[in-house]
Amino acid sequence: MSTAEPILTVEGLRCSIAGQQVVEDVSFVVPATGITAILGRNGVGKTSTLRGILGLIHRRGEVRLAGERIDAMPTHRIVRRGVGYVPEDREVFARLTVAENLALAERQREPRREFVAQLFPDLVARRDQPAGTLSGGQQQMVSVARALLNDNRLLLVDEPTKGLAPRIVAEVADALLEASKTVPILLVEQNLEVVRRLAGGAIVIGGGRVVHTGRALDILDDADLIRRLLGVAAEPSVHASGERA
Numbered sequence: 001m002s003t004a005e006p007i008l009t010v011e012g013l014r015c016s017i018a019g020q021q022v023v024e025d026v027s028f029v030v031p032a033t034g035i036t037a038i039l040g041r042n043g044v045g046k047t048s049t050l051r052g053i054l055g056l057i058h059r060r061g062e063v064r065l066a067g068e069r070i071d072a073m074p075t076h077r078i079v080r081r082g083v084g085y086v087p088e089d090r091e092v093f094a095r096l097t098v099a100e101n102l103a104l105a106e107r108q109r110e111p112r113r114e115f116v117a118q119l120f121p122d123l124v125a126r127r128d129q130p131a132g133t134l135s136g137g138q139q140q141m142v143s144v145a146r147a148l149l150n151d152n153r154l155l156l157v158d159e160p161t162k163g164l165a166p167r168i169v170a171e172v173a174d175a176l177l178e179a180s181k182t183v184p185i186l187l188v189e190q191n192l193e194v195v196r197r198l199a200g201g202a203i204v205i206g207g208g209r210v211v212h213t214g215r216a217l218d219i220l221d222d223a224d225l226i227r228r229l230l231g232v233a234a235e236p237s238v239h240a241s242g243e244r245a
């Protein structure tokens with residue numbers, strides 16, 4: 001397995017929304033395997049960074065996918081190059097069934113239906129259920145499944161565990177870990193336990209800039225850094241088995 005060339009290289013990324021700069025100067029690399037986390041407080045520009053990479057918002061700077069410049073490409077071409085997106089807030093088609101949601105995502109001749117079915121047996125059982133009637137966790141699985149149906153070279157996944165019960169958080173994390181064996185993932189995640197379990201490297205964003213990068217475990221074990229950069233206390237795994245009703 002070659003890990004020499006990063007799958008994604010971002011250099012001096014600046015993004016703006018309606019003329020307002022929301023990403024100031026972001027540079028980082030994403031290795032070709034495993035999960036790389038983007039951390040940062042609310043509103044620092046994590047989502048905008050992903051949207052800038054995809055060309056969904058106005059951006060400047062250099063973005064390379066496996067060495068190829070993609071920063072001047074329109075979004076549809078970036079997607080066709082093999083960049084999958086799992087947006088914040090899931091965005092499933094509420095009135096369509098699970099099967100319909102998945103069918104609409106298929107863009108290649110032989111979608112990876114079996115892989116997705118193995119990863120999410122729950123969705124197979126609920127294939128005829130309108131997606132809007134699923135739990136938050138199940139909707140998140142639909143959202144991840146849509147991206148996994150295609151042979152992407154990189155997935156951008158935005159806060160997949162937000163608002164989910166602890167047991168469901170673990171299920172979604174399991175699925176992402178399994179998926180990451182087949183495709184590298186750039187993961188925005190605020191749940192530090194999930195980051196600890198999943199991520200190899202981590203990038204911390206603050207005020208539209210990268211303020212720290214390193215091994216995820218080194219960052220998470222540095223209580224001072226966590227408090228300073230994320231504004232939360234780094235706690236031991238107190239929530240691991242303590243699901244509340």
Ligand SMILES: Nc1ncnc2c1ncn2[C@@H]1O[C@H](COP(=O)(O)OP(=O)(O)OP(=O)(O)O)[C@@H](O)[C@H]1O
Pocket residue numbers: 017018020022040041042043044045046047048049088
């Ligand atoms: N549609 C918009 N119009 C104007 N400003 C926006 C818009 N979307 C985001 N912003 C601003 O851009 C900045 C970065 O937002 P972004 O959503 O990228 O942050 P984030 O790190 O993903 O936050 P969160 O943790 O809340 O998801 C924020 O100051 C936000 O208010």
Ligand SMILES: [Mg+2]
Pocket residue numbers: 046047048088158
């Ligand atoms: Mg966000």
